Amino acid sequence: MEDNLRLPEMNSGSYPASICKDGELKLVIFDCDGVLVDGEQLSTAQMAAEARKYGWDLSDEEAHKIFTGGELAKIGQQIAQKTGKKLPEDWDMMMQQRIVTMMKTDAETVDGAENMLNSVIDLGLPIRVGSNSSGAEMEAKFASTGLDEVLEDHRIHSGRDLEMPKPRPDIYLHAAKQEGVPPTNCIVLEDSDAGVEAARRAGMACVLLRPLDKPAPEWPGLLRIDHLSQFPEILSEVLTQQRQNHEELLPA
Template sequence: MPPSLVIFDCDGVLVDTERMANQNLAEMVTELGHPMTGPDCQKLFMGRTLEDVQRKIEELTGKTLPADWPEEVRQRDLERFKAGVPAIRGIVEVLDRLDAAGIPYCVGSSGKYRKMRTTLGSSGLLPRLEGRLYSAEDCARGKPAPDVFLLAAQKMGHAPETCVVVEDSVPGVRAATAAGMRVFAFVEDPACDREAMTEAGGILFENMSDLPGLLLSTP
C-alpha cells in the first residue's frame, strides 16, 4: 500500500536553497578566521538547526559566538532568498501526482516558519503547502532527533509507521528513521553523502521524476 502521508523536508527537496545557504554560511565562518567552502558547510552542517550549527562552529573555531548569531545567519539568508528561489525541478509534478492519488503531504523542516514562507513563497509552492508546515522551532530537539517528523504526523493525524519522509540530508534521514518512518533520500546534488545516507537507512534516488513511482509503490 502507498503511504498514508508524505512528509517533505523543505530546503533541497522542495526549494533549491541549499547552495545559496551553504555559501552564505561558508562566508560567515571564513570571516571568523576558519576558511570554509559551501560544499564544506553542506557536508558538516546540512539538515541541522542553526543553533546546533553554532555549537559546532564554536568547537571548530574555539570562539564563543553571540547568542543572536543564528538570527544573523537567518537574516542574511532571507536577503538572498528574496531575490528569488527556484522550486526543485520536478517537484510540482510530484505534488500533482500525490494530489491525483489522494495522498496528503506536508513539510517537516529544521528551518523556521519565516524562512519556509519566504522560500516557498518565492518559488510559488506556498499556496499548496500553507497550513501544512511544521518546523523544528516547535520541538525540543532538531534533526537528527525525530521530533519534527513525529509532530507533523501527529498534527496531520497519521501513525508514524504509515508515513514516508523525503529528505536530502544525513541528519534528516536519521530523524526519519528514528521516527519509525520509511525515508527516501534525494541525492541529485553531487555533494550529498550517499554512503552515510544509506547507512542511516535512506533509500536513495537521483531524479525527482522517479519519486512518484517510488512513493506509490511503497509497501
C-alpha cells in the same frame, strides 16, 4: 520505474509498515531544503562566509558538506570551537534573518518539485512538510518559488520553531499527529542523513533523494531515487501493492 528503483516484495517486520504490501500508506512528509527548494547551497555559503570572517579558512563547498541539515545554533558553536572566537549571543537569529531575506529573492525549486507535488496529490495522498528551517524561512522560500500555491500553511512544520530539530524524530511525529495518522502509515522524502535518521527513529519509511553513486545510510527502510520524478512512481507502486493485497484478503 527503472529496474534499480523497483520495489522488492516487502513484508512487515523487515521494512516499515507504510511501504509493505500488508500496510497502509496514508501520509507523505517532505523535507524542504534539497527536496523542494534548492536553498541549502545558498544558506551554507552564507555560513562559510561567516566562518571565514572569524578565521576559519573554509570554502563554500566544504561548508556545504559540513553544515547541510545542521541547526544554526550548533553551526555557530562549531565556528566558535574551530576559531576560538566568541560569536554574538544572537548569532543564530542574525543568520536566520539574513537567510530569510536572501530566500525572498534567490530561492529556486529543486528540479521537478512542483510537478512531483501535484502528482503525489493526484494519487490521493495528503502531504505535509517537516523541516529544520524556521517557519519564516520556509514562508519566504515557498512564496519566492510559487510552491505556496500547492503547500497550505497549516501543513508546514518547523523543527526550529518547535525546538525539535532533526535528527530528533519529533518534527515528523508532530506532522503525523496533526494529520491524525500513526507514524507507521507515513513515508518521508529526505536528502540528508540527519533527516533519514529522524524518519527511522519516528518509525516511518523514507526515500532518499541523492545521486545513486553517493554513499547513504544503511537501513532496510530506506529507498533511493536520484530525481524527484521517480518519487510518485514509488508511491504509486506501494499503493498498488497494498490495494491488491487488500483485495486478495476480501472474502470471496
